[in-house]
């Protein structure tokens with residue numbers, strides 16, 4: 001079976017995707033699969049990898065592959081493979097756009113389809129869907145920046161033009177500090193900040209608007225941060241629950257990729273009933289966005305109340321050997337290699 005592994009990509013998660021892609025290549029059973037590595041550079045140019053596969057397997061985290069050949073016609077190459085695995089994170093790879101290309105050429109591919117990918121990538125639309133499914137989540141406000149104007153959007157999608165000052169007052173009436181300010185389309189914590197007072201709220205809204213015109217403001221939840229992996233199409237299974245212990249005040253970009261003292265704890269040290277509730281909710285969240293194949297669903301457990309809050313769903317989670325997604329399944333007996341076999345089988349089904 002010929003499997004096309006696409007990695008790199010135009011998003012801020014380019015380097016992480018190289019690490020994920022090379023891990024996947026390293027762990028695929030070479031007796032079962034012929035591997036066709038495809039690299040997308042940061043400018044969006046596609047390349048074929050021409051040299052023996054073992055060279056690519058030894059790239060270090062984020063190291064760009066060499067021995068590349070520019071691709072003139074990607075469609076012909078994709079058509080020639082049996083299955084495609086877009087090991088791409090963020091915009092252009094996790095948001096439904098590349099999935100649209102695979103669908104048009106009628107090729108099986110690993111992971112969520114167009115709808116689930118784009119809903120999962122957009123934090124505001126994820127919230128709207130989770131609300132519909134009655135999943136407990138942090139209170140939020142939705143605003144837009146269009147040109148120099150700020151627009152407040154109410155729960156019925158009515159828009160009201162306003163000043164930044166007025167918008168912040170209105171947000172303060174509905175949610176308490178600390179608040180998290182996020183560009184609706186982002187990943188790896190890029191553009192995300194925590195505000196403890198109005199001056200910061202204003203500053204971080206302006207900052208978030210540099211990444212996306214849609215901005216989400218959320219009530220900060222004080223507690224543990226935990227994650228659960230799901231796998232399947234119609235019959236979906238959940239892994240155990242893992243905990244993140246960030247090396248920063250929150251799980252910021254630096255805490256994720258620069259500070260080596262961010263830690264994970266698998267399984268999370270939480271009561272069994274809470275872990276079961278999280279696993280059930282993870283599957284429900286996956287079904288709510290019409291997920292397929294795989295996702296990692298992230299939660300908070302509030303200090304004091306032990307109440308669970310869903311945070312987000314990642315339809316193409318980090319896939320390096322030390323990433324949470326494969327590690328959570330490894331902890332319940334599904335090795336990285338078996339996980340890949342299963343994902344390929346699910347994509348063909």
Ligand SMILES: Nc1ncnc2c1ncn2[C@@H]1O[C@H](COP(=O)(O)OP(=O)(O)O)[C@@H](O)[C@H]1O
Pocket residue numbers: 138180182186187188189190192218219220221222225246250251252298300311312
């Ligand atoms: N409502 C919240 N309460 C507490 N912490 C939050 C909240 N929202 C986000 N965070 C912190 O910010 C990090 C990044 O936010 P997240 O929504 O997961 O964005 P990304 O898609 O970039 O991972 C989270 O991992 C968490 O540490």
Ligand SMILES: [Mg+2]
Pocket residue numbers: 298312
């Ligand atoms: Mg996150």
